[in-house]
Amino acid sequence: MLRVNDVATLVGMSPDTVRRWVDTGRLPAERDGQGRRLVASADLAAFLREGATEDPALRSSSARNRFRGIVTNVVRDAVMAQVEVQAGPHRVVSLMSRESLDDLSLEVGSIVTAIVKSTNVIMETDPSTGARHA
Structure with a gap:
């Protein structure tokens, strides 16, 4: 469960905006x-996947190399996986091995940091829980 301030940080909005969404x-x-x-x-994750990004305030752009966000979708097969993350106004998609997905225990609702380096996106879990990389 996430508090309003945590949600606000993840979606790049003010806590008041999040409270209005709830109210x-x-x-x-x-x-x-x-x-x-x-x-x-x-x-x-469902709220963001189902159209909250239509809000113009969530579409402003300010790219950085590290995007803390929430996993909104995971598509997996026997070998590969696709992980979608909403990080503030940014939607980040990572392709990784299924083994890496399983090692990180990523699922819809997981809080992650997407690290972007050139054409690679690296997922990182919270360091306080023993950060692992994929």
């Missing part, structure tokens, strides 16, 4: 025991 029913959320809004990472 208008665009983004599902529940409240914890202290009244804070919590969003399931899978719900955020």
Whole structure:
């Protein structure tokens, strides 16, 4: 579960915008025991996949080499995998081996950092959990 500030950071918007999405029913959320809004990472991934990027504020461009975001889609076969990440206003797609996907335990809703170097995109999990690269 993600707090409003975490969602705001991941999508590159203000916490007030995220609260409006929740209050208008665009983004599902529940409240914890202290009244804070919590969003399931899978719900955020679906929200982004289903058109939140149509919002002009999410389409502004400011490319950097490291994009922290949320996995919105995973397509896998026996050998290869395609991983889509929404990182603020940026949609990043990585092609990697199925073995790397499995080693990183990537799935819709996973929080990752996409590292872009030339034509390669490298996925990195949170260093506090023992960062691994693919």
